[in-house]
Amino acid sequence: MFLSPKRRTTGTEGANLDLEILYGKQNKIVRFPDSNTVILSTKQIEIISDGKDAVRKSLKSPIDSPALRDLVGVDDTVAIVFSDITRPVPYDLLLPPLLEELSYLPNDRIVLINALGTHRPNSPEELVDILGPEIPARYQVIQHDCRDKSKLLCLGRTSYDNEVWVNKIYLESTVRILTGLIEPHLFAGISGGPKSVLPGIVGESTIYANHNTNMIGDPRVGFAQTEGNPIWEEMLEVAMMTEPTFIVNVTQTEDHQLTGVFSGNMKKAHLAGVEFVKNTVMVPVDRPFDIVVSTAGGFPLDISMYQSVKGIAVSGNIVKEGGDIILVSECIEGLPAYGEYGDIMRLAHSPEKLLTMLHEPGFFMQDQWDAQIQAQLCTHTTLHIYSEGLNDQEIQQVFGIPCHSIEDTLEELLIKHGPEARFGVLPAGPLTIPYLTDNGSGTT
Numbered sequence: 001m002f003l004s005p006k007r008r009t010t011g012t013e014g015a016n017l018d019l020e021i022l023y024g025k026q027n028k029i030v031r032f033p034d035s036n037t038v039i040l041s042t043k044q045i046e047i048i049s050d051g052k053d054a055v056r057k058s059l060k061s062p063i064d065s066p067a068l069r070d071l072v073g074v075d076d077t078v079a080i081v082f083s084d085i086t087r088p089v090p091y092d093l094l095l096p097p098l099l100e101e102l103s104y105l106p107n108d109r110i111v112l113i114n115a116l117g118t119h120r121p122n123s124p125e126e127l128v129d130i131l132g133p134e135i136p137a138r139y140q141v142i143q144h145d146c147r148d149k150s151k152l153l154c155l156g157r158t159s160y161d162n163e164v165w166v167n168k169i170y171l172e173s174t175v176r177i178l179t180g181l182i183e184p185h186l187f188a189g190i191s192g193g194p195k196s197v198l199p200g201i202v203g204e205s206t207i208y209a210n211h212n213t214n215m216i217g218d219p220r221v222g223f224a225q226t227e228g229n230p231i232w233e234e235m236l237e238v239a240m241m242t243e244p245t246f247i248v249n250v251t252q253t254e255d256h257q258l259t260g261v262f263s264g265n266m267k268k269a270h271l272a273g274v275e276f277v278k279n280t281v282m283v284p285v286d287r288p289f290d291i292v293v294s295t296a297g298g299f300p301l302d303i304s305m306y307q308s309v310k311g312i313a314v315s316g317n318i319v320k321e322g323g324d325i326i327l328v329s330e331c332i333e334g335l336p337a338y339g340e341y342g343d344i345m346r347l348a349h350s351p352e353k354l355l356t357m358l359h360e361p362g363f364f365m366q367d368q369w370d371a372q373i374q375a376q377l378c379t380h381t382t383l384h385i386y387s388e389g390l391n392d393q394e395i396q397q398v399f400g401i402p403c404h405s406i407e408d409t410l411e412e413l414l415i416k417h418g419p420e421a422r423f424g425v426l427p428a429g430p431l432t433i434p435y436l437t438d439n440g441s442g443t444t
Contacts, residue, residue: 022298024330051093062264079173115200165203193270194239254428289424331389351375
């Protein structure tokens with residue numbers, strides 16, 4: 001029997017399942033063992049057939065805000081913040097209607113800012129993939145540089161006593177528009193909204209303070225957790241300090257089909273999108289699994305091992321103490337070669353040593369936040385990694401056991417845990433958020 005994750009809902013058990021899971025751009029079909037397997041997927045929701053029309057209507061009737069056109073005068077300068085190549089935002093649907101609404105402005109009064117955070121700059125070809133060929137040809141497109149203070153302005157400090165540096169061009173624009181995708185995030189809770197500002201267009205010191213060891217280790221940090229989450233709350237505080245004029249955020253299925261458009265006031269519009277996502281992606285689980293198989297969400301979410309930590313983190317919600325996680329992630333960019341995630345992993349030979357290192361006074365390296373989350377999970381679970389983009393040495397470097405055949409590893413783990421062992425499968429990885437109910441010794 002062939003099962004597509006987009007058609008599968010929650011808690012379904014069956015025999016000898018041939019299941020399509022998200023992997024790179026092509027996906028992968030994996031055979032899972034009989035009735036031991038429980039598939040965890042998002043709810044079926046209606047697809048928006050005409051995405052551009054939905055965006056147009058949202059811009060004209062936004063949430064708790066005047067229409068976009070009524071907010072922008074002929075003398076205004078407009079900054080539009082967009083997400084980089086690691087986020088599958090459907091800009092082919094989102095940006096044309098948005099720019100149509102601003103067509104009375106000269107092109108040179110509009111600038112598009114790539115919200116890179118600490119990520120690498122995108123190549124010209126990647127910018128065309130994100131924005132299409134016409135937009136870079138017509139408008140100024142800049143790539144945010146979190147390390148160049150000459151391109152940043154300081155807005156003071158947050159209630160967490162962290163200094164706030166923000167992209168200068170964005171702040172000097174009279175109209176500031178944030179765009180993005182609302183989906184679960186492993187430590188911000190939910191993406192979109194204020195996350196376009198922090199980490200998207202702030203200085204590196206602001207990012208590092210928000211992503212520090214104590215913040216990442218806070219028990220209130222996790223997928224779909226916003227209220228009380230210190231990382232999320234500081235992101236919101238920083239975004240509000242920049243006084244965004246308008247947001248355009250979208251939601252979509254795991255195979256990137258549009259399901260919702262949320263425009264208008266940043267707080268109110270984003271909150272509406274968050275509630276929509278939570279009602280779609282949250283999946284209750286009555287008890288932990290012996291083995292969890294998770295993807296990283298397919299391309300571009302599984303572009304590197306650093307990005308793929310999300311697939312491990314979401315598995316940690318529902319795996320038993322002493323259980324096993326199998327991560328299935330293509331990682332076409334490797335660890336990757338840029339950033340410091342791979343360097344951090346090379347410094348410690350065990351999860352315990354890495355966590356000790358991270359908590360040493362004065363220690364800090366870029367990308368340590370994902371390394372910390374991964375190490376925390378690997379102290380009490382065994383991680384197996386199937387990836388055609390990583391070699392065995394790289395997998396071992398990130399505390400994983402190389403998996404060359406998913407089916408063979410499943411058979412080995414069935415022997416390890418016994419014939420009654422339960423497999424939980426997340427075909428879309430972190431795009432589905434399972435949680436233990438009260439009966440499973442967790443919370444709803």
